[in-house]
Amino acid sequence: MKPTPLAVTGIDTHAHIFRHDLPMVAGRRYSPAYDALVEDYLAHLKGSGLSHGVLIQPSFLGTDNSFMLEAVRCYPDQLRAVVVVDPQISDAELDRLEASGTVGVRLNLVGLALEDFSLPRWQQFFQKLARRRWSVEIQRGMEDMALIVPAILESGATVVIDHFGLPKGQIDPGNDKHGRFLSLLANEQVWIKLSATYRNNLTLEQASASLQVLVDACGGHDRFLWGSDWPHTQFEDQINYVSQFSIIEALLPTPAHRTQVLVNNPSKLFGFV
Numbered sequence: 001m002k003p004t005p006l007a008v009t010g011i012d013t014h015a016h017i018f019r020h021d022l023p024m025v026a027g028r029r030y031s032p033a034y035d036a037l038v039e040d041y042l043a044h045l046k047g048s049g050l051s052h053g054v055l056i057q058p059s060f061l062g063t064d065n066s067f068m069l070e071a072v073r074c075y076p077d078q079l080r081a082v083v084v085v086d087p088q089i090s091d092a093e094l095d096r097l098e099a100s101g102t103v104g105v106r107l108n109l110v111g112l113a114l115e116d117f118s119l120p121r122w123q124q125f126f127q128k129l130a131r132r133r134w135s136v137e138i139q140r141g142m143e144d145m146a147l148i149v150p151a152i153l154e155s156g157a158t159v160v161i162d163h164f165g166l167p168k169g170q171i172d173p174g175n176d177k178h179g180r181f182l183s184l185l186a187n188e189q190v191w192i193k194l195s196a197t198y199r200n201n202l203t204l205e206q207a208s209a210s211l212q213v214l215v216d217a218c219g220g221h222d223r224f225l226w227g228s229d230w231p232h233t234q235f236e237d238q239i240n241y242v243s244q245f246s247i248i249e250a251l252l253p254t255p256a257h258r259t260q261v262l263v264n265n266p267s268k269l270f271g272f273v
Helices: 038-047 066-074 091-099 120-131 142-147 149-154 176-184 204-218 241-251 255-270
Strands: 011-015 052-056 079-083 102-108 135-139 158-161 190-195 224-227
Touching: 011 190, 011 224, 011 255, 038 052, 038 241, 052 066, 052 255, 066 079, 091 120, 102 255, 120 135, 120 149, 135 149, 142 149, 142 176, 149 158, 176 204, 190 204, 190 241, 190 255, 204 224, 204 241, 224 255, 241 255
Parallel strands: 011 052, 052 079, 079 102, 102 135, 135 158, 158 190, 190 224
Antiparallel strands: none
């Protein structure tokens, strides 16, 4: 008899796993000196009353997604993967990744020169992802999002924006660059993660005010996700899983809104039953 699927009590949509002895890419901005293992991650989920998670390929491991995908294969009911790949990747390889639990591709653009994502090679890549109903996850400062997101949306792909959009402080609708970012949120293909307030120097009050601005721009809570950003790389000594979960509980005091962001939205976007 097929086992009963694990009930979805909450989904953490942004966490990383790795070993510090894995091969790492040249020119990386960070090198971990410890291991972040899937078993540790699952224990954090359980401790916070959560059931499922989405693992994000860390940039320092480049396009070798094998460690993360092995973890997803071990826990296929609980976990999904967002990978890093070369845009010239073949359809056959994308099919293999999909069969391994992949639901999206990440573009970590922090510190990189921006490319023209309207070029045919990028559009063809994004169209392949759109046909699979995968998302394109973007990490970049808020001031540049209007230079990136429209071209991706043209392909029909869904866009997920990391970490409040990395505003580096409270989101200000009066700031022209913030305003251009907020205008992108009218498009129902754009989702945003309420994660890593510490990477934006946001106090709880500033995060709450920023969230209200985002809710107004989105017209509700239907396209928000939450992520712990475990194991909080470069902030390991200051941040822990419990503190991050307590922030989303504080930001979403209404039970219906918490259920929307922690259960309904990520279940829909990432295909959790």
